[in-house]
Amino acid sequence: MNADRLRTVEDWVSHYRYEFGLPVIERGGFVMLPVTAQIGVVQLPVARAEMVRGALQQRCCGGPTLARQIRWSFLAEPDSRPGEQIMAALNRLDVGIPAVGSAVMLPTGLGRWTREGCHWVTPPARDSELPPLSAIITTALAVGAESED
Template structure:
């Protein structure tokens, strides 16, 4: 599919499904990625997210990432249930893992500027597998707190 020819939200949702295997849907006039047992997201503050990206890159782990004003969202697959104590610890350092049933908005454009106010830092790849959520959590804990 040629992204230049995509005009509607439904076109973009179909593009994400067809090109990247993401279960994107249209909801409320936006392209949404539902959080399921196959797709998860972890939101990190920007500074920590940059450090996590660098660490994962050094281990050749590629993670699709969306940038928003103060947070980045890493797309992953939930490889195991996150321990409640770990979730609590992550929340204390401003890291959030939305639960099944929630969703994250995807951009209707591959460039920096679009109506959703987010852009791909690292876009998904065709036939690319999402990395395990646990690897992003481990990296986020390893890089330390950006407020230290």
């Protein structure tokens, strides 16, 4: 499917499902990716997200990354849920992990800033695996510790 021909939210829902295998839904006129037991999200402030993305790419475990003006969202495979101490450390770094049942809005355009106010820094790919949630969290904590030294 040619992305230049996508006009409606329903077109984009079909595109994300067919091209990338993402279980997106239409809600309120937007394309939404539900957070589930199979697809998680880690949200980071932009400066930390750029460092995390670079570190993950060096380890060859980067994945789809969505940019907004002040936060980026990394799609992940939920391999484990962090404990209370890790969550407290992530909160201090302004790193969020949306709960199962929430959703992330995806762009319905290819431009840098769409009507949703976001774009793909690293777009999803059909047959690529999502990085483990634990790898993104570990990297975010390590980058956070390095930047505080």
